[in-house]
Amino acid sequence: MNDLIHKGAWELSQLMTGGQVSSQEVTTACLERIAQVEPAVAAFLHVDAERALELARRVDQRRADGQELGPLAGVPVALKDAFAYAGAPTTCGSLILRDWIPPYNATVTQRLLDAGLVILGKTNLDEFAMGSSTENSAFGPTHNPWDLERVPGGSGGGSAASLVAFETPLAIGSDTGGSIRQPASVTGTVGVKPTYGGSSRYGLVAMASSLDQPGPCARSVLDAALLHQVIAGWDPKDSTSIDAPVPDVVAAAQRFDLAGLKVGVVEELGGEGYAAGVEQRFAEAVALLEAGGAEVRQVSCPHFPLALGAYYLIMPSEVSSNLARFDAVRYGWRVDDDGDHSVEQVMRRSRGAGFGAEAKRRIILGTYALSSGYYDAYYGSAQKTRTLIIEDFAAAFEQVDVLVSPATPTTAFKLGERVDDPLAMYKADLCTIPSNLAGNAAASFPIGLSPQDGLPVGLQVMAPPLADDRLYRVGAALERALEEQWSGPLWAELARREERP
Amino acid sequence: MALSRDDVAKLADLARLELTETELERLVGQLDLILTAVDSVSQAATAEVAPTSHALALVNVMRDDVVTASLPREAVLAMAPAVEDGRFRVPRILGESA
Numbered sequence: 366m367n368d369l370i371h372k373g374a375w376e377l378s379q380l381m382t383g384g385q386v387s388s389q390e391v392t393t394a395c396l397e398r399i400a401q402v403e404p405a406v407a408a409f410l411h412v413d414a415e416r417a418l419e420l421a422r423r424v425d426q427r428r429a430d431g432q433e434l435g436p437l438a439g440v441p442v443a444l445k446d447a448f449a450y451a452g453a454p455t456t457c458g459s460l461i462l463r464d465w466i467p468p469y470n471a472t473v474t475q476r477l478l479d480a481g482l483v484i485l486g487k488t489n490l491d492e493f494a495m496g497s498s499t500e501n502s503a504f505g506p507t508h509n510p511w512d513l514e515r516v517p518g519g520s521g522g523g524s525a526a527s528l529v530a531f532e533t534p535l536a537i538g539s540d541t542g543g544s545i546r547q548p549a550s551v552t553g554t555v556g557v558k559p560t561y562g563g564s565s566r567y568g569l570v571a572m573a574s575s576l577d578q579p580g581p582c583a584r585s586v587l588d589a590a591l592l593h594q595v596i597a598g599w600d601p602k603d604s605t606s607i608d609a610p611v612p613d614v615v616a617a618a619q620r621f622d623l624a625g626l627k628v629g630v631v632e633e634l635g636g637e638g639y640a641a642g643v644e645q646r647f648a649e650a651v652a653l654l655e656a657g658g659a660e661v662r663q664v665s666c667p668h669f670p671l672a673l674g675a676y677y678l679i680m681p682s683e684v685s686s687n688l689a690r691f692d693a694v695r696y697g698w699r700v701d702d703d704g705d706h707s708v709e710q711v712m713r714r715s716r717g718a719g720f721g722a723e724a725k726r727r728i729i730l731g732t733y734a735l736s737s738g739y740y741d742a743y744y745g746s747a748q749k750t751r752t753l754i755i756e757d758f759a760a761a762f763e764q765v766d767v768l769v770s771p772a773t774p775t776t777a778f779k780l781g782e783r784v785d786d787p788l789a790m791y792k793a794d795l796c797t798i799p800s801n802l803a804g805n806a807a808a809s810f811p812i813g814l815s816p817q818d819g820l821p822v823g824l825q826v827m828a829p830p831l832a833d834d835r836l837y838r839v840g841a842a843l844e845r846a847l848e849e850q851w852s853g854p855l856w857a858e859l860a861r862r863e864e865r866p
Numbered sequence: 867m868a869l870s871r872d873d874v875a876k877l878a879d880l881a882r883l884e885l886t887e888t889e890l891e892r893l894v895g896q897l898d899l900i901l902t903a904v905d906s907v908s909q910a911a912t913a914e915v916a917p918t919s920h921a922l923a924l925v926n927v928m929r930d931d932v933v934t935a936s937l938p939r940e941a942v943l944a945m946a947p948a949v950e951d952g953r954f955r956v957p958r959i960l961g962e963s964a
Contacts, residue, residue: 468941561921575920604927605920674904685881692882694956699947708957709882717884722892725883729874729893730900732881746907748917753910755918787896788903804921830921 369394370531371860374440374588377534381428381439388421388428388439392483395441399485399532408507408517408527410446411454412486417441420483427481437591438481443527443536446487447494448579449568450474453484457570458492458502458520461691461698461719471568472600473537473579480595485533488523492721493688494544494572496520497793500784501723508780509552510859511820515777518548518793524582525552529856535592536582541572542676543773543797545580546809550772550823553811553855555589555840556582558797560830561804562607565600573683574605576676576801584856586810586840590618593833609831617834618841623657626838629664629765631827634796640775642815646822647771650812653846654769654839664765666757671750672799677791678734678747679802685731688724691716726787755803762829767839770796772809772823796825806833810840811855812847821855869897 369377369391380386396414403409424439444450447457449467451474456462470478477484491501499507499522509517510529517526524536525548538545540558549556557580564579571577581592597611630651635644655661693699693715694708701714720728734743761768773793783790800807809823824843828835848854874894878885885893939952948955 465945468937468944601927601929605922605924607922668910671906671910674907677900677904678907689881693947695942695954696945697947702948702957704957706957708959711957712882713884716882717886720883722889725885725889726893726896726900728881728883729877730897732877733869733873733897733901736877736880742908743904745917746911747904748919749911749915750907751918751921752915755921788899802921 370398372534373585374437374534374583374591375585377440378436388424388483389418391439392417392421392441392485395485395533402530402532405513406508406510406526406530407505408488408523408530408532409443409486410456410458410489410504410523413453413484416452417483417485420478424481424483435480435595437535437595439483440535441483441485441533442477442592443485443488443524443533444474444477445490445521445524445536445538447490447539447570448474448537449570450484450487453487455487455570456504457494458490458504459719459721459724460503461715463503463698465696467568469568472565472602473596474568476596477537482535482595488521488527488536490523491520492724493570494520494539494541495684495723495727497543497547497790498778498780498783499523500780501721503721506780509777511552511777515779515820516551518551518773518777520544521548521582525549525554525556528552528554528582528584529859531860534584535588537579537596538582539569539577539579540801541576542680542801543794545582546797546807546823546825547773547793549582549809551777551821553821554582554584555586555808555810556580557589557593557808557833557836558800558806559593559597559833560607560806562605563611563806563831563833564597565603565606567600567602571687573680574687575683576680584854586837586844587615587618590614590837607831612831612834614834614837617837620838621842621845623654623659623839623842626659626767627765628654628659628661628839629761629768630661631669631768631770632663632665633667633669634770638774638792638795639771640815640817642817643771643775643822646813646815647824650824650843651769653843657842657846662765664761664768666761666799668750668753668757669799672754672802673791673795675747675750675754675802676794676798677730678743679751681727681731682734682744683731684727685735688720688728691719751802754799758799758803758805758829767835768827770825772796772825776815776818776820776822800827805830806836808836808840810843812843813855814858869894869901
């Protein structure tokens with residue numbers, strides 16, 4: 366377990382700075398690991414090996430030249446395939462974009478490159494980031510390294526799985542209703558959704574623009590904070606990005622102190638529908654927070670039970686509008702362009718052939734919710750419910766500094782188990798959706814394996830807008846307390862299993 | 867309210883989305899279930915509650931009116947489904963009924 370592939374970003378950074386290892390060695394180790402485990406895990410849609418090695422070589426050269434480099438220079442990272450990376454396929458898990466290679470970089474991609482990170486490739490996701498299992502990917506599902514028969518969560522299952530398959534120490538995700546946090550929860554990794562507007566959406570293929578938010582994924586809290594610091598901050602190319610300083614998340618991740626922090630347990634996120642093993646680990650983690658000096662109390666957010674309904678009207682409405690751009694005119698897959706069919710017929714057929722079942726379901730649902738005569742009853746009511754959710758958060762944050770809940774009601778479910786039951790699939794995001802509707806910061810941290818099935822459980826922390834640092838303060842203290850109990854990180858169990866004959 | 871097969875076909879038409887008969891049938895049943903499940907939003911949505919379209923207070927963002935570099939034409943056309951004479955080629959637009 367002392368291989369390069371098991372080391373975190375911060376440790377690799379120190380080894381590289383100290384000259385004990387080169388970025389090329391680290392990158393090669395990751396690429397070899399990818400080649401070894403991809404047949405079973407399928408976390409990547411595209412491995413950008415040649416360019417990754419070239420990026421690594423350049424960082425090593427700059428370091429040898431004595432140039433000042435950022436803390437993550439030379440550290441490998443995997444990029445969710447919803448972010449544009451010039452020269453690499455960017456499919457969004459959809460047939461309609463299967464041959465698309467963007468001519469530009471997303472702001473997140475550009476910031477990774479500017480900070481000297483080594484992009485290993487593009488990770489699998491549910492089509493256009495719509496799903497909670499990666500089973501909606503047109504290119505097949507990703508498997509959860511804890512149990513290959515189970516889902517890695519979604520939509521960012523590829524990014525989350527790649528971390529505990531030890532293919533990369535860092536990954537980028539995007540979170541619209543839980544697509545960073547729910548996969549983090551079911552893979553035992555750290556996933557953070559920054560405050561809406563805290564990181565740029567420029568070049569992130571849009572799903573629901575008022576909800577989408579890029580964020581960091583890692584195996585440890587400090588690594589996630591370091592990656593957060595690289596990608597976050599104002600971007601003139603995204604009119605919804607916030608022109609304010611990024612909170613010092615790295616300092617917060619090194620504080621390890623909860624004294625006086627007021628923590629609210631959300632009463633509505635528990636009980637019926639929640640697995641007993643999830644609730645047990647959650648209660649134990651809350652007790653640890655209390656033992657660490659936090660003041661814990663119950664807090665009611667009475668409108669949270671309506672969040673799922675509001676989300677499944679607002680999100681498809683925005684989806685139906687955003688996916689209208691895939692018209693087979695300027696880019697994307699075009700079918701039946703044979704001279705006999707008009708542009709509109711080609712458009713219908715291309716969209717019919719290019720979109721998968723979930724994308725179609727959401728386009729139709731959104732078209733209905735926005736249609737004349739039903740707008741007030743559906744979209745209008747959902748927008749009002751969104752106001753009530755925001756008010757619940759505001760009232761709660763007058764009493765406490767952060768809110769906590771399980772990150773998802775159950776552990777990883779089996780591949781295929783929920784594919785034909787959209788409503789069961791949607792419920793995986795029950796706990797994560799409120800923070801997307803309200804735009805506040807939220808994260809999932811690993812808190813152990815469920816005694817029921819031995820699968821990872823995550824704790825969600827929710828903080829007020831622009832108080833992202835509080836997520837890391839809680840996460841770091843929790844991580845330290847748990848690692849003392851376990852004599853190491855949760856993921857070490859996976860590495861041990863592999864070493865056993 | 868229950869959606870009929872024709873309703874869903876009409877919505878697909880509005881969304882410029884070709885669906886097979888099987889897809890239509892399946893969607894009718896699923897959309898009904900989903901709409902029933904989301905109906906709870908109407909409970910809380912009273913007249914006094916103001917709607918929220920965005921979590922942030924949005925302001926219009928203007929940039930300085932200066933020319934900046936744009937993508938070269940070849941880069942933009944490289945990913946087009948069809949190109950002719952340095953432009954996007956599209957299927958015929960007129961004569962829809964033909």
